[in-house]
Amino acid sequence: MAWQLDIHVLDVGQGQSVLIVASDPVLGAAATRTLLIDGGHQQSAPDIHNKIAAAGVNNVDVMISTNYDMDHLGGLIGLLRADNAWQLANHVAGLAVAAAWPHAANPGRFHVAAAAAAMAVMHGATAAHLNRITQTVGVMLATVPAVPNSQLMAFQSAQGADGVLRNWIDGGMPLGARLVATPLQRVNYAYAVAYKAGQDQALGLPQATVTANVAWALAGLLCTTAGIPALSTDGLFRNTRVIDIGNTTPPPPLWTGALAGHVETAAAQQVVIPPGFAARPYAFAPMGTELLWAGGAPANPATAPVAVVVSGPNPANGQGRAWQGPNAPVPVLTDTPSNNASIGVVVRFNNFAFMTCGDLPYDGEDALGVALTNHPLPNAAGAAVAGPPRIAAYTCGHHGANTATSNPAAVMVPPAFLNSATPRTPIISCGPNNYPHPHVQTTARLQAAASVSNFYLTNCRHVRPEVPYSAAPAVPVIPQRGHPQKGRVAGDNGGPGAHLGDIQLSVTQAGSQGAPGAGSYTVSYWDRSMPGVAGMAPAPGVALDPVNF
Structure with missing residues (x-):
């Protein structure tokens, strides 16, 4: 049995999103834990969902919003709202396809039955x-005339069933709460259910597959109605434990609605909750809480990756604080209250450590750099284990702003965090912006830090001397790898192509257990300037950089 840790810093433009997957291939799904930290803006939700699916994950265990800024929270709102839509769509599809299936031998009749059943469910009919x-x-089936056009019969069935059901309900035969308020939307949804069900049934697909495909199609329509990116989550977030900064600052209404299961099913913004919806586990995580194994330790806890909360707001007053091991947390004061209170997480895998703290400013980072390398952290079984020798990799606070990674007024080089944490692989998550991120002081300090082998960026749209391919939409002519400047831009950076600037760190158990200087991991990303054949121009491709720590 051997653990694997994969950390994906996702390109969400001007924002941040980090997907952490800890797995043991021998133990399988039961030993896989997934943590999603932030989600960029709402339009990034489909890209994040696709990345999760590509990682082979079928359940996200924990979701964290480090603060309520929309470049961190928006994508999480989109994912949860889409998941709510899928739960509603799955409810409708399950009942409608099951009711229509006895008529599967007659395609035209099957369309009619599916549309009528879907209409009944949207009027409030449940399994009861x-x-x-x-x-x-x-x-x-007795009313709609048989014609060669199955789609026409489905549409007529949807319209007719809507009228019949309204008459029944008005006549004193109530059902449950109506899922869709407007007749037009009900007809559109019922027709879509019947059309997709009939299409798949005609291909000879089994009932379970037809049901899943109908749920997928209807979920996309519900997302479109709600004005969110269309995607079908297949219930990926149905049981996800959600952690945020609580009520220390007022949470956005869309976030509280997403947590409550809200689905907008009509243009008039009618909000419903899917029948059978179970509230996701929701909590404010105290400092020092281990997140991945809260549901029970794995079979081999001593070597398993863990994720520990190391910064966040004081629930009593909302003031930001940074973990100090057995000592009292220290206040974080140098930025806005929201940034000061950002939730920070350190992922520990034996001697390897990765830190990501949202928009936490430099005084919080400085305090953590010292504390994490000097105080024990819990392992997966809850036992205290000596701190890691260094923070091998981390996401630079606040997208590379000069309020983090360094004290803008400091004259010490390297500054406190870089000096105590001695990181090998800083990562900056940013996109097109006017702030400007990354700041010139940040990239200069990373270049000057002796511990840093290279630093990586999901995008870099401002010219920075330490980042050779910053702000350059043209295909680079000199390879990034081996360049004396340490900045490496992932993806196409706004240039031609469709490659996102995702950055993946992969750590094996053996690599995580190496002595200081002998530990190892890899950094992979799409590089537009991969060295080509001798004498030829660089050719784009996936770069795989080995790193010792």
């Missing part, structure tokens, strides 16, 4: 009203 669903199907 199966007789009403069956009755609606029967009425429409």
